[in-house]
Amino acid sequence: MTGTRRSPLLTGLTGIVFVYSLLPLVWLVINATKSQEGLLASFGLWFADDFSLWQNITQTLTYDDGVFLLWLRNTVLYVVIGAGGATALATLGGYGLARFDFPGKRAVFAVVIGAVAVPGTALAVPTFLLFSKLGLTNTPWSVIIPSLVTPFGLYLMWTFSAEAIPVDLIEAARIEGAGELRIFTRICLPLLGPGIVTVLLFSAVATWNNYFLPLIMLKDPSWYPLPVGLDTWNSQAATAGGEAVFNLVITGSLLTVVPLVATFLLLQRYWVSGLAAGAIKD
Amino acid sequence: MTRMVPTIGARKRRATAARQHLGSPRRSNRRSWVGLGFVAPFLSVFALVFVAPIAYSGYLSLYRTRLIGGTTFVGVQNYADVFGDTHFWSALARVALFLLVQVPIMLVLALAVALAVDSGRLYGAGVFRLSIFLPYAVPAVVAVLMWGFLYGPQFGLVAGLNRTYGWSIPNPLGPDLVLASIGNVVTWSYVGYNMLIFFSALRVVPLALYEAAAVDGASPWRVIWHVKLPAIRGSLVIATIFSIIGSFQLFNEPAILRPLAMNAITTDYTPNLYAYFLSFSGQQYNYAATVAIVMGAFTMVIAYLVQLRGMRGMGDR
Numbered sequence: 001m002t003g004t005r006r007s008p009l010l011t012g013l014t015g016i017v018f019v020y021s022l023l024p025l026v027w028l029v030i031n032a033t034k035s036q037e038g039l040l041a042s043f044g045l046w047f048a049d050d051f052s053l054w055q056n057i058t059q060t061l062t063y064d065d066g067v068f069l070l071w072l073r074n075t076v077l078y079v080v081i082g083a084g085g086a087t088a089l090a091t092l093g094g095y096g097l098a099r100f101d102f103p104g105k106r107a108v109f110a111v112v113i114g115a116v117a118v119p120g121t122a123l124a125v126p127t128f129l130l131f132s133k134l135g136l137t138n139t140p141w142s143v144i145i146p147s148l149v150t151p152f153g154l155y156l157m158w159t160f161s162a163e164a165i166p167v168d169l170i171e172a173a174r175i176e177g178a179g180e181l182r183i184f185t186r187i188c189l190p191l192l193g194p195g196i197v198t199v200l201l202f203s204a205v206a207t208w209n210n211y212f213l214p215l216i217m218l219k220d221p222s223w224y225p226l227p228v229g230l231d232t233w234n235s236q237a238a239t240a241g242g243e244a245v246f247n248l249v250i251t252g253s254l255l256t257v258v259p260l261v262a263t264f265l266l267l268q269r270y271w272v273s274g275l276a277a278g279a280i281k282d
Numbered sequence: 283m284t285r286m287v288p289t290i291g292a293r294k295r296r297a298t299a300a301r302q303h304l305g306s307p308r309r310s311n312r313r314s315w316v317g318l319g320f321v322a323p324f325l326s327v328f329a330l331v332f333v334a335p336i337a338y339s340g341y342l343s344l345y346r347t348r349l350i351g352g353t354t355f356v357g358v359q360n361y362a363d364v365f366g367d368t369h370f371w372s373a374l375a376r377v378a379l380f381l382l383v384q385v386p387i388m389l390v391l392a393l394a395v396a397l398a399v400d401s402g403r404l405y406g407a408g409v410f411r412l413s414i415f416l417p418y419a420v421p422a423v424v425a426v427l428m429w430g431f432l433y434g435p436q437f438g439l440v441a442g443l444n445r446t447y448g449w450s451i452p453n454p455l456g457p458d459l460v461l462a463s464i465g466n467v468v469t470w471s472y473v474g475y476n477m478l479i480f481f482s483a484l485r486v487v488p489l490a491l492y493e494a495a496a497v498d499g500a501s502p503w504r505v506i507w508h509v510k511l512p513a514i515r516g517s518l519v520i521a522t523i524f525s526i527i528g529s530f531q532l533f534n535e536p537a538i539l540r541p542l543a544m545n546a547i548t549t550d551y552t553p554n555l556y557a558y559f560l561s562f563s564g565q566q567y568n569y570a571a572t573v574a575i576v577m578g579a580f581t582m583v584i585a586y587l588v589q590l591r592g593m594r595g596m597g598d599r
Contacts, residue, residue, distance in 0.1 A: 005403065006403050006404065007403040008405075010398055011406070013398070014395060014399070014404055014410050015410075017391065017473070018409075018410055018413055021413055021416065021470065021473070022413055024417075024425070024428040024429060024432060024470065025416070025417075027428060027431075028424075043442050088323075089323050092321070092323060092324065093320060093323070093324035095320055096316075096319070097317070097320075097321060100314060100316055100317025100318075100320070101314075102314060102315055102316075102321075103315075103318075105317070112328075114582070115332050123331075123332065123335050123336070123578075125339070125558065125571065126335035126336065126342070127331060129338065129339070129342065129561075129571070130335050130338045145327065146331045148331070149324070149327050149328050154324060205418070205419055208421065209420075209423075211422055211423050211534050211538070212533055216562065226421075227423035227424070230424070231423050231538060234538075234541065238542060246431075250431070257420050257421070257424055260420075261416060261419050263419075264415075264416070264419050265412070268412065272482075
């Protein structure tokens with residue numbers, strides 16, 4: 001709505017939530033500049049006397065033979081194959097459900113909507129037991145395969161396909177004699193862009209941030225993704241006798257957060273419109 | 283959505299009921315197996331990571347493994363044990379309390395911000411919208427580590443304030459406050475996400491509704507109460523259901539915070555933490571599978587009831 005007067009009071013009140021949301025991130029940035037000694041000696045929300053950001057980054061990347069870089073590689077691997085695959089499956093499936101009728105479609109609908117309500121963590125233990133029977137645990141596949149399914153992504157692509165693709169366009173292509181696969185790749189896929197970016201972004205976040213699943217599936221630290229790796233550093237630092245590497249935990253956290261935040265900021269035009277389209281059906 | 287074009291033939295008519303139920307359009311949908319070909323890749327992986335584990339844990343829950351005697355069929359004995367297990371009930375009571383306090387606070391805050399951003403009365407609304415959403419992109423591990431440091435006795439903000447100003451803020455990681463501290467981390471992570479869901483729904487409220495309200499001279503509060511909230515009711519229900527599911531499966535935050543608060547966060551702190559420690563410390567896989575099934579069933583029933591309650595009378599307005 002346009003033409004309404006702006007309100008300093010309302011802006012101030014929303015500003016409180018704004019400060020609340022950014023305060024821990026500001027803390028993270030400030031404290032990533034401190035050495036281990038500086039962390040203990042200085043006030044949390046201001047800089048210490050020394051500025052150690054660059055040393056911290058170097059130390060984070062090289063500590064324990066550069067295991068952080070290994071975790072980063074694993075995370076990227078899981079995100080590219082897991083979230084990329086999840087988006088592909090959700091797009092194909094959502095399109096199929098929105099644009100075709102086939103026997104058993106109602107059953108698919110019921111099962112997938114039911115699956116949204118199944119707690120993911122409750123599934124994790126049985127999945128672990130099943131995967132260990134299949135010999136998949138402690139391999140990258142044990143993290144990638146469960147990431148390939150996003151019922152919410154399927155639902156979003158379903159509603160998005162139903163809204164974004166003009167029926168006449170498909171009809172015309174069919175009259176021209178184009179095959180269904182060709183219609184999908186040449187005509188429909190470009191129209192689904194914002195929906196695809198949205199699903200890709202949200203499954204990328206889910207995979208990048210995944211903690212519980214890799215925690216139970218993986219034993220070998222060289223296959224850990226970043227969140228599990230950071231957690232082991234933190235536990236090590238909190239254990240009596242362990243080497244205190246809080247400065248590495250903090251700097252590593254910052255390096256873990258930055259790529260995702262940057263991606264969200266760069267792609268906001270796409271995912272904001274994708275979410276809005278998903279909301280139409282409510 | 284119900285732009286139904288007159289169709290020809292019994293084949294089409296038979297599909298109509300299903301289509302209306304599914305809310306999916308329209309005239310050029312072909313009834314054929316081609317569609318299944320598009321859905322098949324999703325369904326096959328879905329079967330492997332959703333259906334098979336549920337079936338497998340159902341199977342496991344009917345057996346029991348002992349050191350002596352091996353694996354035996356015990357029927358519903360594991361379920362009976364879960365229902366008589368005080369660890370399970372205290373964990374369930376804890377997440378229920380969490381749900382009743384944290385979810386309303388988070389959703390009301392999210393709704394308030396969404397309404398403020400949508401009102402057009404903020405300076406820099408776009409900056410607010412994006413910044414408040416950002417914590418969603420922060421991994422749970424990092425969120426808990428950051429807040430854990432802020433709470434912590436060593437170089438935390440609480441400790442710093444106590445030292446600098448001589449205050450005596452109680453330890454946020456002590457047994458009395460740790461649940462509230464976890465609630466704060468969860469609220470911080472998801473308030474922006476929920477805000478964005480509500481905001482997206484507010485954006486597609488038909489302008490005609492606002493115009494009608496303006497003609498009637500309705501105040502902003504009345505517009506919120508009588509136009510905006512009813513219009514986004516579907517989103518409110520969905521966000522509530524997702525938050526309930528999230529509360530019942532509370533695991534990451536207490537698990538990661540545990541090294542900092544060993545005394546406060548026990549191994550049976552939440553049902554999921556309990557199931558986790560049963561399987562991975564106690565090797566009691568059969569019993570853990572039973573706990574997981576009972577929690578899953580419990581969550582689905584509650585989510586379903588909320589949906590029924592939330593959607594009731596939706597056609598009234």
